[in-house]
Amino acid sequence: MPIQALKPSSSLYIDNYHTKMACEKSHIQCSSKVGIIGAGISGIAAAKQLRHYSPLVFEATDSIGGVWKHCSFSSTKLQTPRCDFEFSDYPWSERDNASFPSHVQVLEYLYNYAEHFDVLKYVKFSSKVVEIRYVGGRKTTQLDLKPEEYGSLLNGYPAWEVAVETSQSTKVEWYAFEFLVVCVGKYGDVPRMPVFPPRRGEEEFLGEVLHAMDYAKLDEDAARELLKGKKVAVVGYKKSAIDLAVECAAANQGPEGQPCTMVIRTLHWTVPSYSIWGLPFFLFFSTRSSQFLHERPHQTMFKTLLCLLLSPMRRGISKFIESYLAWKLPLVKYGLKPDHPFVEDYASCQMAILPDNFFEEADKGNILFKRASKWWFWSRGIEFEDKTKLEADVVVLATGYDGKKKLQDLLPEPFSSLAVDSSGIMPLYRGTIHPLIPSMAFVGYIESVSNLHTAELRCIWLARLADEKFKLPSIEKMLEQTNEEIQVMKRTTRFYKRHCISTYSINHSDDICEEMGWNSWRKNNWFSEAFSAYNSQDYEEKKEN
Numbered sequence: 001m002p003i004q005a006l007k008p009s010s011s012l013y014i015d016n017y018h019t020k021m022a023c024e025k026s027h028i029q030c031s032s033k034v035g036i037i038g039a040g041i042s043g044i045a046a047a048k049q050l051r052h053y054s055p056l057v058f059e060a061t062d063s064i065g066g067v068w069k070h071c072s073f074s075s076t077k078l079q080t081p082r083c084d085f086e087f088s089d090y091p092w093s094e095r096d097n098a099s100f101p102s103h104v105q106v107l108e109y110l111y112n113y114a115e116h117f118d119v120l121k122y123v124k125f126s127s128k129v130v131e132i133r134y135v136g137g138r139k140t141t142q143l144d145l146k147p148e149e150y151g152s153l154l155n156g157y158p159a160w161e162v163a164v165e166t167s168q169s170t171k172v173e174w175y176a177f178e179f180l181v182v183c184v185g186k187y188g189d190v191p192r193m194p195v196f197p198p199r200r201g202e203e204e205f206l207g208e209v210l211h212a213m214d215y216a217k218l219d220e221d222a223a224r225e226l227l228k229g230k231k232v233a234v235v236g237y238k239k240s241a242i243d244l245a246v247e248c249a250a251a252n253q254g255p256e257g258q259p260c261t262m263v264i265r266t267l268h269w270t271v272p273s274y275s276i277w278g279l280p281f282f283l284f285f286s287t288r289s290s291q292f293l294h295e296r297p298h299q300t301m302f303k304t305l306l307c308l309l310l311s312p313m314r315r316g317i318s319k320f321i322e323s324y325l326a327w328k329l330p331l332v333k334y335g336l337k338p339d340h341p342f343v344e345d346y347a348s349c350q351m352a353i354l355p356d357n358f359f360e361e362a363d364k365g366n367i368l369f370k371r372a373s374k375w376w377f378w379s380r381g382i383e384f385e386d387k388t389k390l391e392a393d394v395v396v397l398a399t400g401y402d403g404k405k406k407l408q409d410l411l412p413e414p415f416s417s418l419a420v421d422s423s424g425i426m427p428l429y430r431g432t433i434h435p436l437i438p439s440m441a442f443v444g445y446i447e448s449v450s451n452l453h454t455a456e457l458r459c460i461w462l463a464r465l466a467d468e469k470f471k472l473p474s475i476e477k478m479l480e481q482t483n484e485e486i487q488v489m490k491r492t493t494r495f496y497k498r499h500c501i502s503t504y505s506i507n508h509s510d511d512i513c514e515e516m517g518w519n520s521w522r523k524n525n526w527f528s529e530a531f532s533a534y535n536s537q538d539y540e541e542k543k544e545n
Contacts, residue, residue: 028161028174032056033154034466035162035175037410038183039123040066042444042455044110045087046181047119049456049463056175058164060128064114065107071188071213072103074220075243075250079353081274084450084533087113088457088540100353124164130172131163132180132412136439148474150435153179153466159439178439179466184410185444186403188213194235194399200376200383205395207381212240212398227251230258231391233382235375236398237264239352244398246355249366261368261390263375263382267338269325269345270354276324282533284317285346286449288506289530293317294347295491296504297484318343330359334369340494347503348495349447403445411437423490424497427482430512431501432458433465435478447500453536454505460541461512470515506534513539 032054036046039059043066047057063069077100078085082092085106090113092101101109114120136159158176165172191211196202202209208226215223228251234244241262248260274281284290293314295307318341331337338345345351361367374385381392404424408416418436420426428434431446431454441462448454464470472478489496492503501508510520522538523529 028158028176033178034181035160035177035179036122036181036183037129037162038066038185038444039064039125040183040185040444041068041110041452042066042185042459043181043183044114044119045452045456045459046183046441046443046462047122048114048117049459050181050466051117051119051122052463053466055122055181056177057123058127058129058162059123059125062125064120064123065110066185067188068103068106068110071216071240073216073240073243073247074223075247075355076103077101077353078103078106079239080450083537084535085452086536087452088536088538090116091537124166126167128165129162129410130165132410133161133163134412134415134438135159135161135176148476150433150472150475150478151438152468153439153441155439179441180439181441181443181462182407182410183443184406186406187401190402190406190409191397192400192402193397196376200378202377202395204379205377205381206379207393207395209377209395209397212236212244212396213401215244215396223247224251226394227260229256230393231381232258232260232394232396233263233390233392234260234396234398235263236400237262237266237268238350238398238400241398242270242352242354242358244396245367246358246361249357249361249364252366257366258393259366259368261370261392263370263372263390264336265371265373267336267371268350268352269322269338269342270329270336270352271325272328272354272356274353276321283531284321285502286533287531288534290317291504291506294503295488296507297481297488314343315341329354330362334359334362335371336369343503344493344495347489347493347500348498349449349500349502350495350498415440421486423486425486425489425499427479427486428499429472429478429482430458430461430515431508432462433472433478435475435482445499447498447502448505449502450535453539454501456536457509457512457539460539461516464516470517509534509539 034050034053034055036043036055036057039057043057043059044064047055061070079100082095082097082101086092086095092109155178158178160177160180162175162177162180163172164175191213193211218226227248232248234241234248245260245262252258252260276284293310321342326332326337358367370384370390372384375382377383378389382390382395404420408419411419415437419434426434426442426445428442428445432441432443434440434442443455443458443462444451446454465472486496488504489499513520521529522534523532
């Protein structure tokens with residue numbers, strides 16, 4: 001039968017034939033059209049939504065879970081309520097429980113989800129991706145493609161070759177895929193390390209230095225043994241540093257215990273709970289009406305003018321929250337009150353929930369604080385720019401991770417250089433597609449108050465894009481959209497490089513829904529639409545059927 005007479009359903013046969021022939025010539029495995037790198041929350045979400053393609057998921061370790069498995073401490077807990085951190089079609093068994101789940105409970109929930117939807121069969125554990133090559137040849141293989149168009153995700157021939165190293169063999173295996181989804185995330189694997197002047201680095205220190213990532217690899221007994229009876233300095237003041245300080249204080253109870261000193265360069269706002277002066281926190285940022293106060297990408301001239309007129313109310317809400325935190329917590333007493341507005345931390349996803357006993361341990365003298373913009377090592381501890389010195393036996397660097405380096409080391413040129421723009425942010429259309437990198441998607445690189453919900457909705461969108469249920473705008477238009485998002489973040493917070501959409505997350509979801517042909521207003525009535533919090537349950541797919 002002539003090719004022209006084939007039904008549309010037969011095109012899959014032709015695509016598979018071309019792919020198979022290409023793979024046989026190069027002795028590369030082509031068992032699936034779709035490859036996924038990483039089996040954290042984003043990778044599992046992507047595998048579930050793309051499961052009709054039988055994707056191959058490469059996970060470098062022996063477990064799913066990503067940072068929840070490999071970068072968590074014994075005290076690590078979820079930062080949001082259960083109902084704000086769940087898949088739309090798989091609610092927590094106790095979703096109304098007000099307590100925050102431990103990292104163990106989060107992992108259990110993720111495993112149960114993966115087993116329920118039979119996703120684990122797609123995962124190749126202990127399989128580390130060590131090299132990626134682009135073989136798509138967009139210009140020579142898509143003659144009908146206009147240069148300004150991105151094209152389809154699946155084109156019937158391999159676009160990417162992936163080299164995988166397994167723990168069972170020293171031999172590197174190569175796989176070919178039409179479409180590749182990168183879900184390695186921004187955290188874990190590559191620690192961000194401080195840079196010191198000559199002869200002032202950790203080699204000068206006689207004690208022990210380790211990064212929070214290395215501390216997370218210790219079991220509970222080994223971690224306690226490392227900290228017990230030791231003078232410990234924790235560098236940092238984000239969630240990992242705060243949890244570390246509390247664990248250090250717990251290991252040093254009693255007369256022989258030593259205080260833990262937090263070395264802080266940049267202060268951030270912390271909150272004791274999701275309640276502000278008796279009002280639920282979601283009223284301030286997680287409803288459609290509250291987000292109406294904030295700037296969003298590509299808003300109308302009227303909305304821009306309205307944002308300007310409403311700016312006093314926006315600042316007033318931030319001040320209202322700050323006044324509660326200064327009253328509730330001893331921030332002034334310990335010199336921990338930030339100079340920047342609360343909304344800037346919220347807009348950059350840096351607001352941390354404090355452990356219940358954090359300031360209780362500080363009041364007992366078990367946790368001390370030292371502000372310093374510059375520091376370096378000396379033989380017995382840390383020296384600061386004001387010439388003061390801190391004696392220490394152990395220094396733990398809770399200085400974050402270099403997600404940019406991790407990604408750029410993985411991608412080949414020229415895509416490695418194109419991955420981030422001049423401001424250090426990945427320009428991702430809908431938080432997923434890089435306009436300049438063909439046949440590849442990135443999930444888990446933009447942040448919100450609920451990263452799980454953010455990842456799942458974008459995976460739903462991605463699966464429909466792969467199925468060609470809608471088309472992408474031109475490359476130029478996608479770059480315009482991403483640039484506008486970046487400019488909004490720059491105008492909203494000085495910490496814009498974290499690529500957080502928390503102040504306009506509902507609008508971001510609206511755009512995704514409209515592109516998929518869904519109704520963007522997800523509530524049952526206008527009052528709920530305006531004043532109820534949005535969460536994953538609002539985006540359950542069956543609502544569209």
